[in-house]
Structures are given as C-alpha cells and as structure tokens.
Amino acid sequence: MGIEDTVPDHSAFSRARNELFRQSDLLREVFERVVGDCITSGFGGGEGFAVDASLIEADANKCRSLPGSEWNKDIDPKTAGRAVKDYLATLDDASFGAASPVTPKFIAPSDPAAQWTGAQKSKAIFAYATSYLIDVKCGIIMDVEASRAIRQAEVGASQTMIERTQQRFGIKPDWLAADTAYGSAPNLNWLEEEKAIAPHIPVIDRSKRDDGTFSREDFSYDQKRDLCICPAQKEMSTTGRVHADSGIRYLASVPVCRSCPIKQKCCPGSDARRIVRDVNEAARDVARAICKTESYAQTRRDRKKVEMAFAHLKRILKLGRLRPRGTTGAQDEFTLAAIAQNLRRLAKLKSQTAAA
Numbered sequence: 516m517g518i519e520d521t522v523p524d525h526s527a528f529s530r531a532r533n534e535l536f537r538q539s540d541l542l543r544e545v546f547e548r549v550v551g552d553c554i555t556s557g558f559g560g561g562e563g564f565a566v567d568a569s570l571i572e573a574d575a576n577k578c579r580s581l582p583g584s585e586w587n588k589d590i591d592p593k594t595a596g597r598a599v600k601d602y603l604a605t606l607d608d609a610s611f612g613a614a615s616p617v618t619p620k621f622i623a624p625s626d627p628a629a630q631w632t633g634a635q636k637s638k639a640i641f642a643y644a645t646s647y648l649i650d651v652k653c654g655i656i657m658d659v660e661a662s663r664a665i666r667q668a669e670v671g672a673s674q675t676m677i678e679r680t681q682q683r684f685g686i687k688p689d690w691l692a693a694d695t696a697y698g699s700a701p702n703l704n705w706l707e708e709e710k711a712i713a714p715h716i717p718v719i720d721r722s723k724r725d726d727g728t729f730s731r732e733d734f735s736y737d738q739k740r741d742l743c744i745c746p747a748q749k750e751m752s753t754t755g756r757v758h759a760d761s762g763i764r765y766l767a768s769v770p771v772c773r774s775c776p777i778k779q780k781c782c783p784g785s786d787a788r789r790i791v792r793d794v795n796e797a798a799r800d801v802a803r804a805i806c807k808t809e810s811y812a813q814t815r816r817d818r819k820k821v822e823m824a825f826a827h828l829k830r831i832l833k834l835g836r837l838r839p840r841g842t843t844g845a846q847d848e849f850t851l852a853a854i855a856q857n858l859r860r861l862a863k864l865k866s867q868t869a870a871a
C-alpha cells in the first residue's frame with residue numbers, strides 16, 4: 516500500500532487472517548526467519564536453553580460452558596465452526612487431545628480446545644498455554660508453541676520445540692533448565708537418553724515420607740549388580756518385572772528385616788521393606804546429581820529469563836487474553852508476540868554490540 520492509498524475495511528484484515536494466513540505457515544516462516552537472523556548475527560544458539568509455559572486466558576465464557584461429561588466429540592467437521600474444527604484436528608496431538616485422557620471438568624463449545632484450569636492463583640478460567648524455548652545467553656526465543664494448559668501438554672510442547680529447533684537450525688543445547696513441571700521420569704529420560712541434553716530440572720518425586728521412616732532417597736542403587744542397598748547396608752533384590760506403575764520392585768529379606776535394629780525407622784508395619792524404582796530411574800538419578808552441582812545454582816537463575824519474557828508479553832504487549840478462538844488462533848497470536856519480542860531483543864543486542 517502507498518502512503519495515500521485508502522485503508523481497506525477492517526473486515527478485510529480479519530478475512531485475510533482467518534482465510535489466507537491460517538491456511539499457510541506464513542507466521543511460522545516469519546518467526547523462523549527472525550530467529551535465523553538472530554543466529555547469523557551471533558545471538559542465539561548457545562549451549563544452554565530454558566523452557567517454561569504461561570497461561571493466557573481464552574475467549575470462552577464459563578456461563579456458556581458444559582460439564583465435560585456432557586460434551587460429545589462426535590461432531591461433523593463439515594458443519595462445525597472454525598474453533599471446533601481446530602479442536603477435532605488436534606485430538607491426536609501431544610500438545611492437545613493426546614496430552615491426557617482425563618475429561619476436563621468444563622468445556623466451552625465455542626472453543627473446545629481451551630482448557631478449564633485453576634492453575635492460576637485467582638479464579639479458574641478457560642486458557643491456553645504458550646511455551647517458550649529460550650537461549651539463556653542472549654534471551655532470544657528459539658521456539659514458541661501453543662498447547663493445552665496442563666502439565667503433560669506443556670511437556671509435549673517442550674519436546675516439539677527442541678526437536679523442531681534441531682531440525683530447522685541444527686541447534687541442540689548441551690543443557691536445558693526448567694521447573695519441576697518438566698521433571699517427570701519419562702521426560703528426563705527423553706532428554707538424557709534420546710537427545711543427550713543434561714536436564715537442569717528438579718525431579719518430580721512423591722516418594723518422600725514425612726512420618727519419620729526412611730524415604731526412597733535413603734536407599735542407594737548398585738547399577739552393576741542391579742540391587743538396592745538399604746540404610747543397614749543390606750541388599751534388596753528384584754525379579755526385574757516391570758509393574759503397571761512403570762516400577763521395578765526391590766525387596767529386602769524378611770528374616771534380615773525382622774532382626775534389623777532399625778526396623779522401626781524403616782518398615783514398622785510390614786515384615787520387610789519394599790522399594791520401587793521407576794524404569795527411568797537412572798535418568799532421575801542423573802537429574803538429582805545435577806541439582807546438587809554449583810552450575811545448577813546459575814542455571815536456576817537463568818531460568819528466570821523465560822519468566823521475564825512472559826512478564827513482558829503480558830505487561831507490555833498486553834497479551835493477557837486471547838481474541839481469536841481455536842488452536843490455530845492461539846498459535847498465531849503466540850507466534851506473532853514471539854516475533855515482536857525477538858525483533859525488539861535483536862535491535863537491543865545489535866545496538867549494544869555497535870556501542871561496545
């Protein structure tokens with residue numbers, strides 16, 4: 516458009532956005548081009564990344580929602596609205612439908628992919644989550660992904676972003692910093708075993724006991740002999756069978772436990788102590804060891820850079836509530852915001868470099 520051309524009606528922008536841009540990968544192409552510019556300028560692509568997610572309220576009203584049990588997924592996509600089509604198209608997606616089999620408490624028929632969540636400290640809302648993968652050295656957003664506002668979906672989004680950054684730019688970090696939400700055993704194992712990325716992530720561990728008896732962490736593991744060693748230095752063996760809870764059970768000997776002087780502090784209510792190790796326990800042990808290192812104290816501080824990007828997103832860019840509905844609407848808004856934040860960051864970094 517020239518400077519004196521007539522500005523088209525606002526509906527022309529909405530239609531272009533909904534009917535042309537949504538069908539293309541235009542915003543993603545722009546985002547990746549900006550990230551590519553950051554990398555070629557020497558910013559981004561460092562050794563450490565951080566990942567986190569933040570909730571953005573969806574354009575969905577509780578008053579018009581249905582209990583999740585009353586929601587029928589068998590809708591004809593031909594007659595459905597755009598947001599419902601989006602929902603149907605993402606039922607098998609790790610960041611949306613496939614993230615959890617649990618039926619949400621409420622569903623908004625106008626935007627069924629929006630998650631009813633009470634994760635924010637104020638009242639429960641319908642929301643999407645935006646996830647950022649950030650290069651902690653320069654603060655560049657390496658990737659952005661929309662997902663349902665539940666932990667499993669956010670973890671799925673983080674894996675998608677790590678894979679995509681590697682495919683698009685050939686960049687994979689040496690380490691990844693994140694909070695406990697990303698500390699599940701399968702995710703830690705995926706990072707370590709499949710991607711060779713050191714997880715600077717606190718482990719989700721529900722085995723801690725608060726009744727004064729020994730917790731899981733008081734028992735060590737002998738990898739060579741596949742045995743657990745109890746606090747009395749006795750061996751606990753296993754059949755190697757993996758149980759339904761993804762755990763392998765290690766049992767102490769009943770006669771040994773009966774004659775043990777510290778039995779009251781170990782298993783006062785049973786004949787012998789049993790310890791369950793997750794099939795991915797080795798990955799959890801590595802993450803636990805990293806959490807005790809000096810470098811972890813620094814990467815924990817680095818993690819705050821993602822939170823700062825989200826604070827900027829909400830306070831300065833004012834993206835506290837979405838206007839578009841549906842998963843593609845959320846993805847477009849989050850991608851556009853990340854483009855703006857990266858351009859601003861790139862300009863700042865370049866001016867700092869020029870002044871130096």
Ligand code: SF4
Nearest residue numbers: 745767772775781788
């Ligand atoms: S009670 Fe059994 S498992 Fe527990 S410390 Fe004693 S010997 Fe070890």
